[in-house]
Amino acid sequence: MYLTIGKTFDLTAEKYPAKEAIYDVRRGIRLSYADWQKEVNKLANAFLEAGVKKGDRISTYLFNTIELATAYFASAKIGAVINPINFRLKAQEVAYILNDAKPSIVLFERALEPQISEIQSQFDQISFWFIDSEPPSYASSYHDNVKDTKNNLEEIEVTENDLYAIMYTSGTTGRPKGVLHRHRDMIEQNHVCIASKRLTKDDRGLVAAPMFHCAELHCCFLPRVQAGGSNVILHHFEPELVLQLIEEEKITVFFGAPTMWNMMLQEKIETYNLTSLRLGLYGAAPMAPALVKLCKEKLGTDLIQAYGMTEMGPAVTFLSEDEQLTKAGSAGKVCYGHELRIVKPNEDGPSEPDDILPPGQVGEIIVKGPCMMAGYFNMKEESEKALYKGWYHSGDLGYLDNDGFLYVADRVDDMIISGGENVYPREVEDILFEHSGVLDAAVLGQPHEKWGECVTAFIVRKDLNLTEEELEEFCKTSDKLAPYKRPRTYHFVDALPRTASGKIQKFLLREKLAEQPST
Secondary structure: OOOOHHHHHHHHHHHOOOOEEEEEOOOOEEEEHHHHHHHHHHHHHHHHHOOOOOOOEEEEEOOOOHHHHHHHHHHHHHOOEEEEOOOOOOHHHHHHHHHHHOOOEEEEOHHHHHHHHHHHHHOOOOEEEEOOOOOOOOOEEHHHHHHOOOOOOOOOOOOOOOEEEEEEOOOOOOOOOEEEEEHHHHHHHHHHHHHHHOOOOOOEEEEOOOOOOHHHHHHHHHHHHHHOOEEEEOOOOOHHHHHHHHHHOOOOEEEEOHHHHHHHHOOOHHHOOOOOOOEEEEEOOOOOHHHHHHHHHHHOOEEEEEEEOHHHOOEEEEEOHHHOOOOOOOOEEEOOOOEEEEEOOOOOOOOOOOOEOOOOOOEEEEEEOOOOOOEEOOOHHHHHHHOHHHOEEEEEEEEEOOOOOEEEEEEHHHOEEEOOEEEOHHHHHHHHHOOOOEEEEEEEEEEEOOOEEEEEEEEEEOOOOOOHHHHHHHHHHOOOOOHHHOOOEEEEOOOOOEOOOOOEOHHHHHHHHHOOOOO
């Protein structure tokens, strides 16, 4: 018998009732596990009084808040299915998800009210709950709905195989898909993450990455709750405030996408006491080896990389602290209870799981394990294709070395074929990151009359005097980059379009290129 997420929360609250469980920095609210348990139960009762039944969806359109954290466990305890929505989505993108998920209740906040205001009239069947004061006319007050409910909850039968969440994919290639996860998936993920990061009740984690995303939620926040640790919640990522909180709150564990770590490195790190930070986790997107080394040098903390995808919970591999430099560029080894293969890509359909490639040869990454999704919501054909023969077909390209370490090359859709040669954008991006004047980089293919595609780079400059000629010379003199892999054009931009998890939305860059004539 597996635990459920709600039962896991109650067990921690019973074991560590007086321990600080959660601190919402913006609101200045600190709660012990006993007090937070009461708030979770009150919200669960409010959902029940509003008519929410087991299996109904509850959507949240929120930044990182104590209400969001409470809603995760309140939903889980009554068998409702949580649907956290990306706070960066615009009104019609949110409407698409609400039309697909069909939630009973949507929690939202003042900063996102303009988007909800634009679309709320389309959803008469949804009850909108506003978490701040003075709700708009079409919404009710979250806190008024909760304040008079009981702080104890009658037990509702929820099993490990019941659905826990619909997590929509980040939309790096187009419309998001609703990934279905069961309670048992996340309990297994908790165990993997607790063991890999050696989490204990004494850990204090800073939640600055978005909680709607599985990298923060499932690899950090939920495992810390099960371990009895504390969570300090920051409304949204601000690099200077993150460094300040690490010092003031004695943070021991912190997760950030590579772009977040990069932004922190631009601050005056030497002015902060960061000695409490024992472990930094990065993932959701690759980190260039040059950036890994810089984090180690400037922050003085151990790093662990997690690679995975929403469909797998997300973590499927870890690169541990002692492997960061010896296996720089690797995503690590497959985590406990999971299997991973590199197989020959199939252009006509899903790759065959038994068509395994030898070490060093690039192919599609396929995985299986106890955290694998139940499927995509309302997408039977897509689910069957993604879970062909019991393996999740990631669409990522990579290879295994002779020691079994995974190296992620790129997405299948992002591979560049120039003059008949395969070019993997990530290896070019890693070289560009080694230049001291480059803050951020993205590489993709641009149609070319002669070569089919040519390598094109989008660059965010750290040094505003950086020129195309300087980068061309840098790549020419690199002993790690064959001539056919060098960018032939450079585009200097103020920022790269990224998802909230840090993944570059290359389809938006392709749209920019499509507006320009090929050369």
